[in-house]
Amino acid sequence: MKKSHDIRRYPGFGTVTVLFFLWLYAPIAVVIWLSFNENRIVSVWTGFSLKWYRAALDNGPLLDAVRTSLIVAVVATAIATTVALMAAMVLxxxxxMRGAKLSETVVNLPLLLPEIVLAVATLILFSQLGLADGMTRLIVAHSTFCTPFAFLPIRARLQGMSTDYEEAAQDLYAKPLTAFRRVTLPLILPGVFSGAMLSFVISMDDFITSNMLATGGTTTLPVYFFSLIKKSASPELNAISTLLIVLSLVLASAALVLSMRAMRRDP
Amino acid sequence: MRRGFRFWGLVPAWVLMAVTLLAPLVIVALVSVAKRGAYGGFEWDFTLAPYRDILFTAGWSDELEFDPKYVLIIGRTVLLALITTAICMALALPVAYVIATRGPRAKALLIYLVTLPFWVSMIVRVYAWLIILGNDGFGGRLWQFLGGEGSLLFTPTAMLIGMVYSYIPLMVLPVFAAIEKLDPALLEAGADLYASRWTTARRVIVPLAWPGLAAGAILVFVPALGTVLEPMLLGGGKQITMGTLIQTQFGSARNWPFGAAIALVLMALVMGVLIVNALRAGHKREAEA
Structure with missing residues (x-):
């Protein structure tokens, strides 16, 4: 059959798809490309240079923001993953069991609410409680919206797994906790890792909530980035963007590959 | 599993969500009927003034006049979200179709490529469009070349481009999932019955892809309603949406009760969409049973 007569082909669809993928990656490519530009005007290319990366690495407030973001992301990921793992095991x-559906909805609720609503709600709560410590505010709020991102991959992993191994371990007189640690946890580890990596990325990337809750001393990287955009369009922004893009893409890819592999290996 | 763990395993999740999510939402509702504080914040004093302020403004001698300002902002936000959803649907259908008709390896790779940009920080993605759509950027130049008036940046069009870009993966994935299940024999049947390609598309593919399009519409429409960054940066702060309105009330405008009232209106809209969707799904399940 000649290709043009194949009823499954639609003229124009292929072109639309190619343009779609170009459009999808154009912004990322443009920012990475311009981060190596020596010109101080953001969007005019004049030559290759690494000076904006050097400028970024010499920028004290920027490094402080990176440190704040890392601390918040690590602690929030640890909390979110633990909470999500326990809930996923039970569910x-x-x-x-009674309330299973409701519990599942509640765990996923942060995904359903507009982030700005959750952000102002948390702001009011903290101001009422008199919680003024920026770091604690950020960690608590991030733990909440990271939980569903940790929960979903773990839940998916557990869903596809039979309970035979765990039962076998218990038949051999392993205590429930031992059975979990030695048998179940290693089996669901890919799901746990991908959940943890996704929540780390979500926490590192968050702007809306962090901007609402940040206090003077605890500016996260995206919040600092925003203040730079407002101040001036320095090419340093491109260098910081590129670093953020690489971090997000590496972690998200690792998470996706892990969960896909795990799913394929399973019977 | 022992009963003990069943209970204790869910406790952390419930405590976290109750304290940091459910309680704050109740507090927002309470603040939305509280009195505005003299220096920002609020005082616990019941009043419906924040909701009244959405519709009315006090005139010279304190008489109330209907002021459509905020109703227009709410309407514009809904309209923007609807247009974003429509563009995403139109774009996702051909793309998802092409992906779904590839081999298994290419399919997995392309789906992975669709999801990937979604994980890049929202602020970086919006910043990238800020550069591209600016007067020196490729998009800005293309706009002038095509005879566009003034600059493209800080217009509703720029915002729409940013919003479609932000939410398109949420549409492509469910549409792909729906089309992938489609039996190619149905397309052949269409052709055998002398339907043209486009008739087959309209009468077979679109109806069968519909559950995916509907699911994608919810996934895109809900976050698009609460969008903040695109109007702030690509709209240049001139294009106010509900999200940026809430943001300003808690920031520079220092009117928390009014901000809380708008947040509640936004929540009500989102919940309305989700409830209608759940009811529709329920009806369908009943009809099929």
Whole structure:
């Protein structure tokens, strides 16, 4: 059959798809490309240079912001992943228990609410409680919206796994906690890792909530980035963007590959 | 599993969500009927003034006049979200179709490529469009070349480009999932019955892809309603949406009760969409059973 007569082909669809992928990656490519530009005007290319990376690495407030972001992301990821792992274990083993559906909805609720609403709600709560410490505010708020991102991959992993191994371990007189640590946890580890990596990325990238809650001393990287955009269009922004892009893409890719592999290996 | 763990395993999740999510939402509702504080914040004193302020403004002698300002902002936000959803649907259909008709390896790779940009920080993505759509950027030049008036940046069009870019993966994925299940024999049947390609598309592909399009519409429409960064940066602060309005009330305008009232209106809109969607899904399940 000649290709043009194949009823499954639609003229123009291929072109649209190619243009779509170009459009999808154009902004990322443009920012990375311009980060190596020596000109101080953001969007005019004049030659290759690494000076904006050097400028970024010499920028004290920027490094402080990176440190704040890393601390918040690490602690929030640890909390979110632990909470999500426990909830996922219970919910996948007892799908018919009372309140299972409600619990699942509540865990995923941060995904359903507009982030700005959650951000102002948390701001009011903290101001009422008199919680003024910026770091604590950020860690608590980030733990909340990271939880569903940790929960979903772990839940998916547990869903596809039979309980035979765990039961076998318990038949061999392993205590429940031992059975979990030695048998179940290693089996669901890919899901746990991908959940943790996704929540780390989500926390590192967050702007809306962090901007609402940040206090003087605790500016996160995206919040600092925003203040730079407002101040001036320095090419340093391109260098910082590129570093953020690389971090997000590497972690998200690792998370996706891990969960896909895990799914393929499973019977 | 022992009963003990069943209970204790869910406690951390419930405590976290109750304290940092459910309680704050209740507090927002309470603040939306509280009195505005003299120096920002609020005082616990019941009043419906924040909701009244959405519709009315006090005239010279304190008489209330209808002021459509905020109603227009709410309407514009809904309209922007609707247009974003429509563009995403139109774009996702051909793209998802092409991806779904590839081999298994290419399919996995392309889906991965669709998801990837979604994980890049929202602020970096919007910043990238700020550069591209600026007068020196490629998009800005293209706009002038095509005879566009003034600059493209800080217009509703620029905002729409940014919003479609932000949310398109949420549309492509469910549409792809729906089209992938489609049996190619149905397309052949269409051709055998002398339907043209486009008739087959309209009568077979679109109806079968519809569950995916509907799911994608919810996933795109809901976050698009609460969008903040695109109007702030690509709209240049001139294009106010509900998201930026809430942001200003808690920031420079220092009118928390009014901000809380707008946040509640936004929540009500989102919940309305989700409830209608759940009811529709329920009806369908009943009809099929």
């Amino acid at each position: 996948s083993r007892n799908p018919t």
